[in-house]
Amino acid sequence: MKFGTKVIHAGYNPHDDKKSGSVMPPIYQTSTYIQKAPGDHLGYEYARTQNPTRHVLQANLAALEGAKHGVCFGSGMAAVDAVIKLLNPGDEIISTNDLYGGSYRTFRRIFEKYGLKFHFIDLNDASNINEYLNANTKMVWVETPTNPMLNIVDIEAIAKIAHDYNSDIKVVVDNTFATPYLQQPMSLGADIVVHSATKYLGGHSDVIHGTAICNDDAIAEALEFIQNGTGAVPGPQDCFLVIRGIKTLKIRMEQHCKNGEAIARFLKDHSKVDKVHWPGFESHKNHEVAKKQMRHFGGMVSFSMKNDSLEAGVKLLSNTHYFLLAESLGGVESLIGHPATMTHASIPKEEREKTGVTDSLIRLSVGIEDIDDLIADLDKALSMV
Numbered sequence: 312m313k314f315g316t317k318v319i320h321a322g323y324n325p326h327d328d329k330k331s332g333s334v335m336p337p338i339y340q341t342s343t344y345i346q347k348a349p350g351d352h353l354g355y356e357y358a359r360t361q362n363p364t365r366h367v368l369q370a371n372l373a374a375l376e377g378a379k380h381g382v383c384f385g386s387g388m389a390a391v392d393a394v395i396k397l398l399n400p401g402d403e404i405i406s407t408n409d410l411y412g413g414s415y416r417t418f419r420r421i422f423e424k425y426g427l428k429f430h431f432i433d434l435n436d437a438s439n440i441n442e443y444l445n446a447n448t449k450m451v452w453v454e455t456p457t458n459p460m461l462n463i464v465d466i467e468a469i470a471k472i473a474h475d476y477n478s479d480i481k482v483v484v485d486n487t488f489a490t491p492y493l494q495q496p497m498s499l500g501a502d503i504v505v506h507s508a509t510k511y512l513g514g515h516s517d518v519i520h521g522t523a524i525c526n527d528d529a530i531a532e533a534l535e536f537i538q539n540g541t542g543a544v545p546g547p548q549d550c551f552l553v554i555r556g557i558k559t560l561k562i563r564m565e566q567h568c569k570n571g572e573a574i575a576r577f578l579k580d581h582s583k584v585d586k587v588h589w590p591g592f593e594s595h596k597n598h599e600v601a602k603k604q605m606r607h608f609g610g611m612v613s614f615s616m617k618n619d620s621l622e623a624g625v626k627l628l629s630n631t632h633y634f635l636l637a638e639s640l641g642g643v644e645s646l647i648g649h650p651a652t653m654t655h656a657s658i659p660k661e662e663r664e665k666t667g668v669t670d671s672l673i674r675l676s677v678g679i680e681d682i683d684d685l686i687a688d689l690d691k692a693l694s695m696v
């Protein structure tokens with residue numbers, strides 16, 4: 312199956328629903344399953360452990376990433392949490408320094424307590440990891456494109472350096488920003504892919520959900536053990552919403568990318584705008600890597616204004632109409648956000664400014680509305696700054 316067919320068909324065959332042939336997978340809203348005699352059942356015992364609706368989604372997500380196994384969780388953070396729980400005290404993790412604020416927070420404030428050691432470094436140049444690799448290194452955590460600076464990390468180069476050093480090191484890619492339509496980390500050498508399906512996969516700003524995907528049977532078994540053991544499972548209704556959202560992933564992403572490009576180019580030419588961050592510009596420092604590993608450049612754009620004050624930022628953020636001021640990203644509607652006070656508030660000011668998240672940085676999740684309306688909206692708000 313090609314990608315546009317997989318999103319619709321992978322993981323579920325209506326002929327398997329013997330009762331009705333339901334074209335959409337049923338929502339198995341149950342906590343438990345009947346047994347004929349102790350241990351004599353259809354493979355389903357308790358819904359934390361197994362749920363047929365969840366299984367459809369897990370199989371679909373694995374197929375989209377070109378992998379064997381998908382393990383779903385109640386949020387993206389629960390998926391991140393499960394992946395980190397594969398490690399043991401004393402293990403070291405090398406991570407991108409401009410990563411999702413929630414991941415940074417859980418690494419620093421929760422997992423450091425349990426004896427894990429994180430190195431947050433600039434991965435714009437893959438060879439930077441060499442300095443941090445040692446016998447305790449068990450994981451490299453990559454986000455690309457990064458949030459909110461839209462930096463690009465060369466997944467293939469990172470995986471090669473890490474695996475040449477020690478083939479047991481797990482290379483994890485948080486593929487939330489790109490989605491499997493634009494980028495498939497497993498094919499570039501990653502061991503595990505994580506997603507906040509809350510974002511583009513769900514795509515309609517109506518569900519919180521996460522997933523971890525891998526090829527290796529032992530990693531899958533360990534993740535399933537954690538999924539059941541710690542219990543951060545998604546409900547069947549939420550799995551259904553993600554299944555439904557994914558059906559239009561390909562066409563949504565195509566429109567997000569088109570609109571994202573148009574907005575990036577509009578901003579670049581605007582007299583009030585200073586820097587525009589979007590990996591599609593030839594001037595972007597890893598544009599060539601983006602071209603190599605991504606199908607297109609995505610719908611996320613960030614920028615700073617010539618008036619580099621907090622007031623200017625607030626003025627812009629309060630005066631858009633279609634760009635809704637809200638956290639999150641990846642839904643059909645355009646969102647505008649302020650990383651310094653919203654998504655990245657948990658990262659200390661000095662730390663975030665080092666990576667470019669200044670007080671005036673604005674992040675856009677460009678939706679799939681008509682582009683003329685989006686540009687007019689931004690133009691009007693910019694004129695008020």
Ligand SMILES: *Cc1c(COP(=O)(O)O)cnc(C)c1O
Pocket residue numbers: 386387388389411413414454458485487488506507508509510519520521
């Ligand atoms: C949102 C997000 C997460 C966390 O996902 P939730 O579903 O909000 O728990 C992790 N990584 C990235 C890149 C995200 O954007």
